[in-house]
Amino acid sequence: MLSNRVTFLLITAITPMLWGTTYVVTTELLPPGRPLLAAVIRALPAGLLLVAITRRWPSGSWWWRSLVLGTLNIGAFFALLFVGAYRLPGGVAATVGAIQPLLVAVLSTALLRERLSTRTVVAAIAGVFGVSLLVLRADARLDTLGVAAALGGAVVMAFGVVLSKRWASPAPLLATTGWQLVAGGVVLLPVAYLVEGPPPQSFTFANLAGYAYLTIIGSALAYALWFRGLRKLSPTDVTFLGLLSPVVATLLGWLVLDQRLTAAQVVGGLIVLTALLTAQLKKKTPRPPAVASRLAPSAPVAGRC
Template identity: 30%
Template sequence: MPMPTSVSSRNSCGKGAALTLALGSALAFGGSGVAAKPLIEAGLDPLHVVWLRVAGAALVMLPLAVRHRALLRRRPALLAGFGLLAVAGVQACYFAAISRIPVGVALLVEYLAPALVLGWVRFVQRRPVTRAAALGVVLAVGGLACVVEVWSGLGFDAVGLLLALGAACCQVGYFVLSDQGGDSGADAPDPLGVIAYGLLIGAAVLTVVARPWTMEWAVLGRAAQLDGTAVPAFALLAWIVLIATVVAYVTGVVSIRRLSPQVAGVVACLEAVIATVLAWVLLGEHLSAPQIVGGAVVLVGAFIAQSSTPAKGSAEPVAAGAPERELSARGTAA
């Protein structure tokens, strides 16, 4: 006779599974830059790698787009914002940045997004923010100064740093757009549907910008160098499309619905840690001790900024570790 299972036990198992999915999502997202950089160094343009990633993922997610086709009529602005900013803008700027600067540095610069969102809320919308949130911004900016080694006159390519900052700004643009048009109750859009249409819209935009018909397709049939180790370029592309995009988005959305915002914020910050460690091990991109300390400060500041309770009497500012997590959090709250 089977033993009865308590509600608390089932909830504990559910949260444990959700945490496992969230960690898997962070690992998948963190591995995108490590897999993309060898393709860029093998001869592919960063925009072409982005197009391959987004178009491939859009094709896989096409059945979900058909299932949620009503979103085209109900939420065209949100779909356009997600496609243009959270998909095309963020990925294009990030992949262009890692072609010039280390993967870990690019992702840490991108983690200025929560701080930039709070700056928008405070100085543009003129809404108050908490002292803890302001402290998070100060920590993130100070930590970033260590990461880019400002005392040595910016130890990295300035254009690469600007591109990484552009990725952060694209995230901010999506946060602001989503905050302006948030739904509630039964009208909240399904996050997976928004992701599917965001990928389709992003692929359409990138097709015009990247012009994939000019791509050197022969590179995909050759081997790329992963810190001196030959790896089939097609295998790296398959990882980027299937694991670092489709699996990462879906597991992130599923897990976030069962986790608290604080736990989700910690897991989101692990993405930058995972990316930095993978780049260190697989690409040989070593960071100095001050950069490691600065990176930890950036993540602490980003977590404080995104998880702080807004000041009393103010509308809650939108600030999250990544656009897909902010979107799914909205669906969970609804």
């Protein structure tokens, strides 16, 4: 029978696997050149849907906390991800983003007082190397601004993940998820308009199907599972699961888009999975020693011979 921790890990792993389908959905169903519009539609309608279902708005400090978390986890992250993807080949952006588990581990040590183990550091470095084999190409070009944006995206989401754990919300999970999605979408909305202009006047059925999938499955469901995992698990454990996203994207490119799968990519995928599993290993907590009073003779009581 699976332990509670393994069950939560398996359920949370669904999220990065769903995020791994974003590339195929975007390239095959959505209008070209509108990644920020896709980000807004992923976040804002999904957030409003969850708020409508739960019928609960933030109160007190959770107004500004929701804004901060929504900006870090969604608004700023999506915007920086767009800049990195626009100025860099996808493989470079994904490789830079793979540093996120290491960032989360370091931040968890500073903000949550979690212990940073050597195994976690080695697994994080191996994960970056595996992702580079999986998605990086020999002719990939580097761009300073693009690398900075991709690194910035990893940093802001790392802060968002750790703060999501530090700030335990008293509200139901779906409500908290909805608040962050609304906040992220509101932050993204003016950015998308200034960068990409007004949305197209009409959408095809394929466009609408793609947006519906990203809104309901890629955001409402995926983020609810993600934040549920953060409530139950260590941020470091959860963020390592994000390495599954490029693995799924590569497999779908091979299965759906007929892209070539090389031996180096297979090795990279195996390294990523090994790093992910290694990071989840936990040392067994030693059993406490027997209480001394149970083993040693009773001490004499004062006043007795």
